[in-house]
Amino acid sequence: MIGSPDVVAFTKEDDFGDSFSDPCSLPEEFSVPLFAHAANANPWTKTSYAKFSKDFILVSEFSEQVGPQPLLTIPNDPKVCGTFDLNYFSLRIMSVDYQASFVGHPPGSNYPKLNFVEDSKVVLGDSKEGAFAYVHHLTLYDLEARGFVRPFCMAYISADERKIMHQFQELSSEFSKASEFLKSGNRKAFANELEKKLKDLEYTRSVLHKETELQKKNNGCYSTQAIEKANELANVEKSIYEHKDLLKQITSYPSRKKKDVGFVQRETEKLADTSVLDDTLNSNHSDIADKTVLTESDSRKSSYTPQLIKAKSAKCFDKRLKTMEELCDANFFHQTLKQLNITEKSFRGDLCFIYTSQIDRALLGKQRVTSFLFEAEREWENEGTSKNFNISSNNPTVPILNLSGELLSLESYTTCIDIDHIKPGVESMEGPPESSLSDITQETSEAADTETKGSFSSDKSIEAFGGVSPSSLQANYFDGLERKSKVSIASPSESASSYVAVPQRMTDGNLVPMDAACCIGQDGFIFEEPLPELAQECCGDTVVNQEPLSLLQGDPALQVDYILEESALAESPNMGLTFSELNTGVLSEEVAKINIEYVSDSTSFMSTSTSSDRAVSPFTYSSALTLKQKKKAGHSSLRFIRQYPFAQQAIFCLLSGRTLVILGVDEGTVRKLVNALFFFVPNLGKYGETVQPWLSSPFQLTDLQRWKLIGLQRAASPAGSSILHSLNRYSRYISILDSDSKTLRCPPYKGTLISHLADHRTQIKRGSTYFLHVQGMLTQLTAKAFLYTFCHHIHLPMDINDQGSVTSRRTNFLLQLGYTVEESKIVQYLSELIKQHYIQGSSMGGNQSFCFNYTTSYLYKI
């Protein structure tokens, strides 16, 4: 057993209530911690002594036959690990003993008990190797294994210990998900295995029974053979009983509670209600998945022929242990791998980068009212789920509650599992909306859980269920005290204060690698606390009492924001971000790589057009527009601005909601122009629905409602003339950029705003830089539009017959904001979009009305 020094301590300052904070300063949540050794250290030296080139995930097992062994790494590339000794490191991570998995005959019970053991999460440092790891231990059940359990662990290994420490919460959340897949699959597989075993045993019993009868008949009741057979029979019966008990236990595994809105609040009431069961379940989740599971199990049942079990089982070392894939249903195993791959990808890169993107996401998450305008659309809820896994489900989350007393049949059990499997992202307890409140709830419920299970584990639970009684907390807490001193524990609770003062947040610079002498172990590191007594405690204890809370959590000041949530959106208050969504940027870029190839038109968008190839542009209609595509488009945009002096007018049209038609003979040219301009289109839509890059049929009035940027084919055919006719007819609603004659016909724009946005003498060289510049300015515009929309004194009439003054107040407000008449149109257009979006929710589709202005157009030439 490795001593505690290997376990890195987390400490934190005491939360001294509301301390004064400068209202002008950036909220701490958004500050990126400075590099610890700002003075003269090279920030890149750290990685140099690590024997691996980049972070990776290691999955290891403590095999009862050969001891700790590495199973797989992610990415599965030998180059990644380099000369790093996986075997040695497996030994280290597995030897952080994880004794929570007590299976056997507990006192007072005659039958083996399964414990639904919680995972443990520790951080482990090995300064010699230059490796630091987040280690996630879990146990899987195996009927053939000793004590029915097989300990496994997954580790995220990085050379940067700060990254591990700071991202503990997110790592924990992601690995918990992976672990959940494994465990769900494992329970299912284990239950199946038990069923088979039971059939075997019953078959054996019937055979034995016949034999015993035969013996009795032949040799009399008291012959040795008869007694032997009777004993054997008794053993088999005992075994049947035990296995039945095990099956009962595994099937009674309480389905984990699902995280949904208000669940925390409603939890207690719901706990009392035991009847929230399968009915809702079955009706709510996808039938297909249900069927497949059922048929699967059906076929399995029918195909299985019971076998006779010999009295003596094989020796431990003779048998082949099941592989991880066998232990967990293959399906679940692959999902786990997927999840781990995603995790690995999402944690790629520098800590600063991760922070920045987290902050970015957090800020964006608060702009739901306006973010649809120019930001890439994110589905805050389902992104992690539906994107990561092929099965996506839009069903509302169903809280599955089952008190431990209630038994589920195996069928419904598998159904439950299947639901888990469909909605893998939701069960995580990480990142609750109001940290303090839900943490307590979590604590109590987990305490109750551990109590009802009779487990000795006091590890942080991610599976909270069971009756909650606050009184149980204390007892259980002390129950687990001993273990806490050995194992790293994450239990952010009030009770921890008696133990070690735990700061709410890690402060920069507190975490430094310690000399080995300081600690009992050879290579660990602790927090160096400025407060002497705290430091003392830390050194003396070096036990993690509390995992660091997410940086983004728990500042009430921050939560006073303008999240104008609608019921639909309210599902994810998301203050503590779950990591899957933090990294969709990385992710979706990957997706985009795959999807960039030509994808056939989806009929819903193409009902009226007969457009042909769309290879050049990013608009494939099946894949979401990604940031990367937008950044790439920045390059074409820069070229467009340099090339066309009327670029500002074109951009003005797009921003003010006037449809811009790009007319041309050559599809490539037109698509390039569309590509150069598309990110100026407000409310572009997740898939760029408001842009039609290439249209070869005459466009209709309804197209104006749908598209704000249209690439249109100029053809010499009769069809072409009808196109021109329709253009002519609707010329008041559109601006036309003729890519052949290089002219633009549009309303005039005189102002400075867009000249900043699109300066043809700009010094910006790179497309992505330019895109970010544009994005910045558009954000500014959006902010103004937001202000304009929600300043109620300018919109509400003073009295009933006051329409005129509203108009003048609006105009004055915009003038005060410093906008010219034309620029006001942009703000007004954005404001209308915001209003519509706010009133109708994110489903902006349907039959939108189309706004326009009666203004004279002019012809601009190069």
Add this chain to the structure above:
Amino acid sequence: MLRWILGGREAQGTVEKSAALFIGEEQPKNCFTEMQVLKGHFDIVRFLVQIDDLRFASAGDDGLVLIWNVETGDCLIELRGHTQQITAMISYTFIRGGNAHTALITASSDRTLSLWDPDSGNRVQNISDLQSPVKCLLVLVCLDVWLSGGNELCVWNRDFELQCKTVHHSDAGISAMVELPKNFIAAAMDKEIVIFKLNLSGSDIAVMAMRHLADHQDTIHSLIHINDGLFASGSHIGELIIWDSVDWTIQAYEHILWEEPARDGQSEFKLNHQKQIERSIQHMSSDGEYIVAAIGSGLYVYNVLMKSVVAYRRIAHDSNVLHTVLQQDGRLMSCSEDGSVRMWELQDLPLPAEPASSGFFGMFGTFGRSSKQTGPPAKKIPEVPGLRSLELIGDLIGHSGAVQVRFKEKGLVTCSTDHLLIIWKDGEFQSQLRSLAVFQKLEENQEL
């Protein structure tokens, strides 16, 4: 092609057209800056009927009746049942159980009459096997009966029971009906106006023709109610007759004959060609004081009380004007086969003497009328005192076919041969409504 791209706005059409009709894209008085295109019909849409403040029904040649929400543009209910094109539609409000119900009566070429409940979409009543298709419908609120006009005039009660009918008329049948005081009905049948009387004896109703007014020389296209004392009819050759509602005498007779001005020869041929179709009075509307008549592709505003022409425009559209709407504020709208809706404003001419020489007045044709009837003597226009000009203040372009229009508080609905309906809204007003909705929602969610 693409003349506008070369910057030439004046290149559109003939010089005459552009000067008279082209308003350009700058239309400060046009408040309709928001449009919503409604798709749902599969054929020409011909009828628009308002049901209540929020709903209206549309019907057309596809036999479908669609009920729409004017605010959201949602199609609420589809009323299916007619197998052929719909020839008439009217809303029918009756009191049942203390509440006013509004139902729709439709007539179709399949010789059926149906009563629809717009709330449920049910076909409440249906009468098939009519002898002839119904061309027009009229509800008499005071008697709580309704009339259908085809080859014969039928009177029905609320429960779709035939009360009485007239004998078979000419093949032309009744094309329009107007309610007159004292249970009289004026019906237009080809060149005649027939006055019918509904006789009530107890619960029985009998209908009989009282008089045939045969003063029109050609087919009557339009028959409208002006006010309690007057009604008007307009014929194919431009005869506009204003009748007394009680004694059915002619109060005024105008024979509107657009005459082309003395022009240089090049446009002569074209105008002569147009002349024959131009005089037909397609549609009239009235607010009790003024009548607007759609005559050919021109508009003609007549003051009934003064018995004088107020304003006119010989060429208001590129092709025939099909529908006109007179608004309260002295503005009027005209819809034409060319697919556009134009908004006009009656403006006083700056100086009475000047118009003759002003730019657009040069385009005006001289104005003549037949002098064989009673009424003001025919005079040239510039001599008519109080003549005002009809200024184009905006146009709505969207449809690609003939348009009809219905004006409502919440917007303007147009229907067209291009199978579409368009709701036009005042963008500024809508924006304010949306703002109010936003703040209301904020308040509901307690986020304010």
